[in-house]
Amino acid sequence: DGGITQSPKYLFRKEGQNVTLSCEQNLNHDAMYWYRQDPGQGLRLIYYSQIVNDFQKGDIAEGYSVSREKKESFPLTVTSAQKNPTAFYLCATGQELNTEAFFGQGTRLTVV
Amino acid sequence: KQEVTQIPAALSVPEGENLVLNCSFTDSAIYNLQWFRQDPGKGLTSLLLIQSSQREQTSGRLNASLDKSSGRSTLYIAASQPGDSATYLCAVKDSNYQLIWGAGTKLIIKP
Numbered sequence: 001d002g003g004i005t006q007s008p009k010y011l012f013r014k015e016g017q018n019v020t021l022s023c024e025q026n027l028n029h030d031a032m033y034w035y036r037q038d039p040g041q042g043l044r045l046i047y048y049s050q051i052v053n054d055f056q057k058g059d060i061a062e063g064y065s066v067s068r069e070k071k072e073s074f075p076l077t078v079t080s081a082q083k084n085p086t087a088f089y090l091c092a093t094g095q096e097l098n099t100e101a102f103f104g105q106g107t108r109l110t111v112v
Numbered sequence: 113k114q115e116v117t118q119i120p121a122a123l124s125v126p127e128g129e130n131l132v133l134n135c136s137f138t139d140s141a142i143y144n145l146q147w148f149r150q151d152p153g154k155g156l157t158s159l160l161l162i163q164s165s166q167r168e169q170t171s172g173r174l175n176a177s178l179d180k181s182s183g184r185s186t187l188y189i190a191a192s193q194p195g196d197s198a199t200y201l202c203a204v205k206d207s208n209y210q211l212i213w214g215a216g217t218k219l220i221i222k223p
Contacts (some may be wrong), residue, residue: 044212
């Protein structure tokens with residue numbers, strides 16, 4: 001199957017804990033993105049990467065970290081510094097400037 | 113700074129009606145505009161992509177238009193069905209190559 005796989009689908013985090021969300025793609029796309037979605041708001045960009053071993057902060061990068069060691073993988077770590085991490089997290093990929101973006105099925109993170 | 117607005121936030125119509133969803137943006141310097149569908153608890157599915165040089169795109173019962181000069185796009189859904197119930201989001205790719213998102217319109221089609 002071609003596409004984007006996010007795991008896990010649901011994730012629970014305790015206070016002070018770091019957790020990592022997985023995003024894997026087999027579309028051979030260069031660019032990968034992480035968004036956060038909160039109720040009633042548009043998607044907000046956390047981090048993006050346009051090439052292996054390089055990534056850029058988005059609008060709300062504080063409390064998050066990423067890596068891009070392989071073209072296929074772009075994991076997102078939600079650190080204990082992120083004070084309000086409960087949200088729906090979406091990973092996306094893209095190829096060239098004027099092509100469409102493709103999305104994974106999302107991970108819902110809840111703080112317990 | 114580019115801002116994207118979708119009005120209304122929610123819409124409920126009877127099955128079979130034609131309907132229009134609206135998306136407006138403040139800066140006309142965009143590369144493209146994309147409409148997405150999101151089902152509850154799911155990711156986003158791309159519906160239509162309109163390049164900045166295009167006026168409209170069609171896919172089945174869906175037609176999206178783009179008027180850059182007025183900063184508006186509409187998504188027209190013909191002969192609505194209960195399966196069309198979802199949240200519809202629009203996003204513009206701005207001059208920094210980033211997607212800027214509206215908050216979405218939640219559509220309910222009543223059988």
